[in-house]
Amino acid sequence: MNVACDWAFPLVWAQQSELDSIPWLKWIIVLAVVFFGIFPGIVAYTVWGERKVAARFQDRIGPNRVGPLGLLQPIADAIKLITKEDLVPRSADRWVHLIAPVLILVSAFLVLPVIPFGVGLAAVNPPSGLIYLIAVSSLSALGIFLAGWSSRNKYSLLGAMRAVAQLVSYEVPQVLSIVPIILWAGSLSMVTIFDKQVLYGWFLFSPPGMLAFVTLTIANIAEVNRTPFDLPEAESEIIAGYHTEYSGMRFGLFFLAEYLSVFAVSCLGTAIFLGGGTLPWPLTGEPVVTLGGGETLFAMLLLNLPLIGIFMAKVSLYIFLMFWIRATLPRLRVDQLMAFAWKFMVPLCIINIFISAVWYECVIRPSKPNYLLGWGVTLPLVVVSIIGVLALYRSSMKAEPVELTTGSRRRSVVRSVS
C-alpha cells in the first residue's frame, strides 16, 4: 500500500513541488483559510442547521427572513455579537474572565489539526495523535472552570462546578472507548488508524466496535455539554451556567467553541470509527486504493474531494444525531449523570476492551481474518455484558435515591441547628 506513508500535510506539499521553498507560507495559508475561514464557517452553519433542525422538530419553520432560508442568519448574529458591548462585571477577575473563552476556543481548535479529513489532509500527524487529541480537548474543562470562577456569579460557579465534574468523569469512558481502536490499529496516530480502516474495513463493523462507538458517542455528547448532558449551561436551572456573565463577542466565542467542539468530536467519531472518508464495507478501500497512486496536485484533488465529501456527510449525520437528541430528550441530574458515567459507562467500556481483544485475536491478528468466528464470539459477549452492567446499574440506582435524600435531609437539620 503506497498510501501508508507519512502524510503530514507540509511534507506532501514539499514532495510535490520542489519549487516551494517557504513551507511556512503554506502554513499561514492553512491557518488563515482553514482555521479562521472554513472551520468558523462550518460552525456558523452548524448553528444555523441546529436552529433549522430544532425548528422542524418543533413543527416550526425556523429562521427564514434573513437571507433565503435564513442562510444569512449566522452572519447577522456574528455582526451583532461583534458590535455588542463587551461587559466585564466589576467584581470579576478581569484577566481570567477575558482569557477563559479564548482558552476554550483554542482547545476546540487544537483538536482539529490531527483529524485526517482525507489522504494527506491531516495538518499534522504526530505519532501519538489520539493522546494529543484527548489532552487538548480536556483543556476546555479548564477554560470553563476559569470562566465560571472568574465571573463571580453563583450560577456561573455552579455551572463551572458541574462542568468540571462532568468533563472529568466523561473523559474516562471517552478514553476507554478509544482503547479498542488503539488495540486494533496498533498505533496512536490518527493517520495510521485511517489506513488500518482502509485495510480492515471500518472499526465500527464489529460488535465491540459498535459498543465502543455508542459509548464514545455518549461520552462525546457529554464532553461538549449537550442535551441530555447540558448541565453546565442548563438554561432552566442555572440560567446560562458558566457563561452567564459573558456578553458580546466573548459570549460568541463560547458559542463558537461549543459548536466547534461539536464538530471536532464528530470528526473524531467519524475518523476513528466510521472510516473517515471511506465508503462502507464492500467498497471500503475504493477511492483510496484506486486513486491513491498519483502524486500530482490534480491526483491529490481527485482523491481528496470525494473523501472530504464523504467525511463531511458522515460528520453531518453525526451532528444531526446530536441535534436530534437535543430536540427530544430532557436533561439528567448531576448525580444521575455521574452515576451513569461511573457505574455504567466505565465498567462497560472496560469490559469492552477485553471483548475487543478477543476480536483482535479472531480477526485482526491472524493473517487470514476469520470474521465469522469474531462475530460469533464477541456478539454474545457484548450483549451479555450490556445486559449485565445495565442490570447492576439499575439495581444500584433503585436503592440509592431514598438513601441519599434522607441522608442529606438529616444533615441539613444538623447544620441549621449549628
Place this chain on the structure above:
Amino acid sequence: MSTPTITRPEWSTVIDPVLQKELEQHVLVTSWDKMLGMVDTVYNWGRRSSLWPLGFGLACCAIEMICTASSRFDIARFGAEVFRGSPRQADVMIVSGTVTKTMMPMIARLYDQMPEPKYVMAMGACASGGGPFKEGYNVVSGIDKYLPVDVYIPGCPPTPQALLNGLIMLQRKIDGERFTQAPWYRGDVERDVPIPVLGPDLIDVRLLEVTAEKTAQGLVEAREETLVKPTLIPAPQPEVPEVVEAVSDAPVAPKAPSKLDLLRAQAAGTAAPAAAEGTEPAKPAAKPAGKPAKKVKKAIARPSLVWLGDAGLEELAARINTRFSDGTATIIQAGLLIPSERLVAVCHYLRDDNLIKYDYLASLQSVHFEDCIEVNYHLESTTTPGKLIQLRVRTSEKEGEGEVPSVNAIWRGADFQEREVYDMMGIRFTGHPELKRILMWDGYAYWPLRKDFLEPYYEGPTKVFESRVEDGRHFRSEEFNPYGSNTKIPKDYTGWNTLDSGDDTKGKTLLPTGVEISELGTDQFMVSMGPQHPSTHGVFRMNLRVDGETIVGLKPVMGYMHRNHEKIGERNTFLMNFPFTDRLDYLTSMGNNFGYALAIEQLMGDEAKPPERAEYIRIIMAELTRVASHMWSIGFLLNDLGAFFTPALYAIEERELILDLFEWASGSRMMCNYFRFGGVAFDLPKGWIERCRGLVNNRLDGKIDELDRYLTKNEIVIDRAKGIGVLTAKEAINFSTAGPILRASGVEYDVRRAAPYGIYDRFDFKVVTGKNGDVYDRYLVRLEEMRESVKILKQACRDIPEGPILPGKKSYQIKVPAGEAYSRVENPKGELGYYVYADGSGTAYRYHVRSPSFINLTSLEQMCLGHSIADVVGILGSLDIVLGEVDR
C-alpha cells in the same frame, strides 16, 4: 485628488451619456458620509436580524410572548427565538406584563446589566401605562417611568401577531439608526438607569429630593383630606353596623357574641345598643351613618353553596359550647364566631376530635369592619367532603393592634395565608414562626387592604371615576397625585438617608437560616433563584441555601407580581370585575370566570340561576380550559426538566386550537371575560359546537396519547421525576394543597365531586389520584385528568341543549344582595375560591381570592429540602404555579 495641472484632453471632453451611466454603475463614487452610510447598513442589518430577547416574563403578556415562539407564530423566522436567560446576552427586553413596584428595582437592574446596544419593548397595556391595574398601590404605571422604551405594543395582552409587529417596528427603528450618532458610543450620554429603592414606597432616586420635600409638605394627606372625604364615607362605612346587627340578629345566639367585641363596640359608641338588644326582626333599625336608609336585600346566609347546613352548624356550635365553655361558638351569618383566645383549642378539636374531621383549611381571609377586623376560616373535611364551615375570629380594628392566634401549627396551609393577612391588614398572628410581609416588602408604609388605606391614585369608592368622564375630557391619575406618580409616603417618614439602591428589602428578610447573602463560602452559600429566572414560571423567587448543589434551606419570596387584584376588586362593580378575574391565573381565564360567577350567583340566589344551555356551555369552557392548562403545564414541566422546548411546543399546539375556540366564542384568546351572572356573555356562534366536537372527539385523545407515548415511559423523565418532591397524603392535606398536587398524593378530593357546582353531578368522570405524591405522579395525574376532561367534554358536547343563555335580559346594572359568599371551583391548578362580602351596594365590600397556586407553594420548602437545584426546578414545575394568581 491629484493636482489639476495635467489635464488630458479626452478627460475634459463631454462624456457621452452611455459611458456616464456605465461609469456610475461600475465605479464607486462616494463620499465619507455615504461610506458611513454603507457601514450603517451592514451594522443595522446585523443588529436588526439578530434581536435576542431577554427570556423574561412578567405576567399575562409573557404567555403570549411564549406563544409567539410556538409553531403557529414562530418568532424564530426573524432570528429572534434565542431567548437568553442572562441579560448579558440579550439585545431586547420585552417588558411583558404589569410592572410592579416590587419588581421594578429588578427590572432596572436587568436593564443595566444588558450590554449596549439594547432596546426595550413595552408589551401590553400594563407595561405601557399601567393598564387595568394602574390604580393599584403596587403597580408602576408604565415602564417608561424608569426605562427608555423603544416600541409600545398595545393590547391586553397583545396577541402574538401584535408582538411580531412590534418586533418589525423595532427593526424599522434600528434601520434608521446612524452608526455615528449612536448614543451608546458617546461617553457623555448616561445610559444606565438608576435603580429605584423600595423604601416606604417605590422611590425613584432621581427624584429623591423632590419626593422628600413633597412628603414633608404632607401633600398626599392634604389631597386626601380634600378629595377623598366626600367619596369615601358613604360607600363602605354605613354597611359596618349591619354586620354588628347581623351579630345581634343571629337567632340562635341571643347572647352577646363576645365580651371583647361588645366592649369595643361600646367604645366606638355607635353599634353597642344593637348588639345588646338581640331582638330578632330588628333589621336595619339603626343606621347611624349618613347614607339614606335604603332597603338592602339580604342574601341567604350560608358560607358556600355546599356546606354543613344550618342544622348541622347549630349542632356543631352546641357541641363546641358543651365541650368548651358557653359562648365559645356563636353562630353569625352561618359562621361560628370563636373568641380569639379559644381559637387554637377549638381548631384542634375540629381537626382531631370532631365527628367530621376538619382536616383541610380551605381558605383564610380577613374583612375590615368599622369596629373590628374579622379573620375568616373556611374549613373542609377531605374524609367527608362537602361539609364546609366557616369560623370567625375578631380582633381590634386599630392599626397595628389586631392580634389573632396562629393556626399554623394545626394546618400548615395557614402559613402563607396568615402572612398575607398580616401583610394586607396588619394583624399579628401570635405563634406564627415567620410573620413577615409576603406580597409587599418589609418597610412598606401601609397595610393596603384596610378600608382606610387609599391608594396614591385613589379617586373614589366606586368606578367609573368622574375624572374619566367629566366634561367630555379625562384626566390622568398622575395629574391628581402630588408626586406625579403612583407614590404615597407618610408625612412623618424620615429615613431618607437610609435608602440604598443595593438594598434588597424584599428578599433579605427571608433568608434560610445560617447563611449570608454576599458570602460565597466553600461550604454553603445562598443562591437567589428568581425573580428573573427561566424556570420560575414568572417572577417568583426562591432564596436557596445550597451545600454544593443540595438544598439545605429554601424560602420562597413572592409578591413580584402583586397587582392589587383584591383592592381593585373592591372598587369595581360586580360586573366590572370579570375581566380582572381573567388575569388571575391567566392560563385559565374561563375557570376563573366560573368561580367568580358562582360567588355572586350564590348571593343573588335563584334570580341568577343559569339556564340549561348556559350550564353546559360553562362546563365545556371550564373543561377545555383544563385541557389547555394541563397541556401547558406538562409541556413546561418537561422544559424545566431540560427538554429543549419540544414537548412544550407540542403542547402549545393543542392549546392554540382550544384558544381558537375561545376566541371564536368570546372574542379573546386568553382573557375571555365570557361568563356572566346567571349565564354567559354570548351564545355560541354557529358552527362552534361542531368544531368543538371535532376537536374533542377526533383530536385531543390522540394528542394526549401522543404525549403519553413520548413522555411517560421516557427513561430520563422517570429518573428525574420519580421519588422527587414527595408529599405524603397527610402532608398534602395539612399544607392545604389543592388540585393535582393533592390528588397526586392519593387524596381523592376534587371540588367537582366534593362540592359539585354547575352541573358536574350529571357527568360521568373519574377523580384521578396518584400514589406517591412525587413529581411523576403529578404529571400522570394531569395527563389522566386531561383524559377525564375530554370524557366530560364529549358528554357535554353531545347533550348540550338549545335555549337561552341568560335567565333574564342582559343587564349592566346588577343588584347583589348583602351577604357573604365563598364559592369554589376545581380550577386546573386546584381549588379556586372567591370570598365576597357584599354590602348591598354596587361593589364588593370585601373581595378575596383563595388562590390555589399561592397556597400550593406553602409546601414547596418541605418538598425541596435534600434535593438538588435541578430538582427544585422540576418540583416547582410540577406545582404548576401561575404568578398572576400567586401574587394576585
